[in-house]
Amino acid sequence: MATDGTKIIDGDRAHDTYWGIMDLYDRGADLDFIVNEFPIFQENNPDTFDNEIYITSCGLAYWEIGLMNSERLAYIKEIISRDACVKEWSKYSEKDGKSRKAVLKRYLSKIEKTNEKIRKRKKFRKISHLIFNENSVLTCKLSNGEYGAVTCVKVDQYRGSCDYWLVPFTYKSPIKPTLNDIKQSEILGRAIASGFSPEQIKASQPGIENIWNYLKRQQNLQFGFSVHGIEHGDLLKIKDQFEKIGELNILDGLKETGSLAYEDSYEGFNEILLRLNEQIKAFGYQKYPVAIVVDE
Numbered sequence: 001m002a003t004d005g006t007k008i009i010d011g012d013r014a015h016d017t018y019w020g021i022m023d024l025y026d027r028g029a030d031l032d033f034i035v036n037e038f039p040i041f042q043e044n045n046p047d048t049f050d051n052e053i054y055i056t057s058c059g060l061a062y063w064e065i066g067l068m069n070s071e072r073l074a075y076i077k078e079i080i081s082r083d084a085c086v087k088e089w090s091k092y093s094e095k096d097g098k099s100r101k102a103v104l105k106r107y108l109s110k111i112e113k114t115n116e117k118i119r120k121r122k123k124f125r126k127i128s129h130l131i132f133n134e135n136s137v138l139t140c141k142l143s144n145g146e147y148g149a150v151t152c153v154k155v156d157q158y159r160g161s162c163d164y165w166l167v168p169f170t171y172k173s174p175i176k177p178t179l180n181d182i183k184q185s186e187i188l189g190r191a192i193a194s195g196f197s198p199e200q201i202k203a204s205q206p207g208i209e210n211i212w213n214y215l216k217r218q219q220n221l222q223f224g225f226s227v228h229g230i231e232h233g234d235l236l237k238i239k240d241q242f243e244k245i246g247e248l249n250i251l252d253g254l255k256e257t258g259s260l261a262y263e264d265s266y267e268g269f270n271e272i273l274l275r276l277n278e279q280i281k282a283f284g285y286q287k288y289p290v291a292i293v294v295d296e
Helices: 012-026 031-037 048-064 070-081 084-092 094-111 179-183 198-204 208-215 232-241 266-274 276-283
Strands: 136-141 147-158 161-168 186-193 221-231 242-247 257-262 286-289
Touching: 012 031, 012 048, 048 070, 048 084, 048 094, 070 094, 084 094, 136 266, 147 221, 147 266, 161 186, 161 232, 161 257, 161 266, 179 242, 186 257, 198 208, 198 221, 208 221, 208 286, 221 232, 221 266, 232 242, 232 266, 266 276
Parallel strands: 221 257
Antiparallel strands: 136 147, 136 242, 147 161, 161 221, 186 221, 186 286
């Protein structure tokens, strides 16, 4: 199924549509430009389920920013009247089918009314004083007395949120590591099967040949790190548990997520690094030599 739940904004397709519009709007894009980028009329979409998800999420954004008119409203009603999502969800669960039907009823009741309070364009503050920078290598002392290490492959700032993407190294020893020790260790990631051509993958992920050569596999793989994210405020509380020992020039083209989990405490990172082999086995992480993911 193409979405995760019965709400209007509930799943990748709906999120990509709604927030795609809002991102353009908040960045100051003209309304005509937004309509061209996210046209609500989608008569040629053969997937009626996906079409309804797109139209309803697009319609909600249109209504909130003052783009709703009688023609667009009539089109949304016509799409909803086909019951594509209600029928699809009802195959899996009568409860879900009824839930979607109720959601759509409330949705139409909302967008049928004139929006008297058009959403204002938002400005999001970007954090300039970061706790750690991209490529920082951090070590920490674990509860068993050993040292573990992670690197910050990316600082992701989006719509006012600031997240640090931390990726574990396999290093674990009673001796505090040096940057050279880390260079001799391994880092966790995951190769992902792709339907794109090797040329497309190379264009989107410069440096991917390092992964292909290491795995000695057909060139139909993309790559992402095994990321444990933490929000700026949460990291601020535990930053003293980490010590920066240097930086690695990690290839920008490889800074994607093969898996993504979020932590909000030092205990979470302690558990991950303490039981790294168990984590690798349980979640299918793969170990890669640090040398193949850096540009030196």
